[in-house]
Amino acid sequence: LHEDDTLPAKFLRLGFHDCVGGCDGCVDMGNADNAGLEVPIARLQAAFQGYDGLQELTRADIWALATLVSARFSSASRTVTYSFDFYGRTPCEKSQHCEGIDCGNDPSRQGPHRVLPGPNGDTTTVLTYFQDNFGFNDTQTVALMGAHGVGKTHRENSGFGRDDAVGWVYNNNRLNNGYYTMLVGFE
Known part of the structure; x- marks a missing residue:
């Protein structure tokens, strides 16, 4: 690593x-x-x-x-x-x-x-998927989704990202709340 x-x-x-x-x-x-x-x-x-x-x-x-x-x-x-x-x-x-x-x-x-869960699911869809497939509650699902803050998006893998493979967040090598900050537009 x-x-x-x-x-x-x-x-x-x-x-x-x-x-x-x-x-x-x-x-x-x-x-x-x-x-x-x-x-x-x-x-x-x-x-x-x-x-x-x-x-x-x-x-x-x-x-x-x-x-x-x-x-x-x-x-x-x-x-x-x-x-x-x-x-x-x-x-x-x-x-x-x-x-x-x-x-x-x-x-x-x-x-x-x-x-796998679809990339464009709304909150209800995502929460339902994780409840049905893993037995997760809302808090557990939110914690797991935060992993999207680690790594970079590659269009050829997910359909998201630019050609230069940027992350969802600035500090994309750490688990933090950056993914959620980006989602609500405060980054």
Whole structure:
């Protein structure tokens, strides 16, 4: 993360996209909503392959850990810690909800198609999506959406942004309230 300051935002995005439908270490790269996730998947695949002997630690665990480390790395004080108490997540190619889905030679990139929240949803739509898909209340949803303040927008990935790939906010490498400040027009 110190060598490439774009990775924390990419790992945060990968963590969310992976956990829609269950944190299983698989995304459908044929889904346009997952555009741009190839970079973090490749970086984490290299790390995961180095630990083939750890049968209890799965690709899904590595992705979850990268997400937590990136959240800590992006916090203003970096003193916030996130618990990683659970490991042994079932990867999609071994899970029951993926039976009958051909994940090809690389399930990390050919996982099941999952519907992500639309980019133009109003407040009610966003809150309903997170309640229905994650059981989140309004406060939890607002906190999670704040992650949009980390990283840059790339038009080829999300349809948002300019050609020079700017962030939603000025200080786009820190978790803060900048995303919400921008939304209400005070930036």
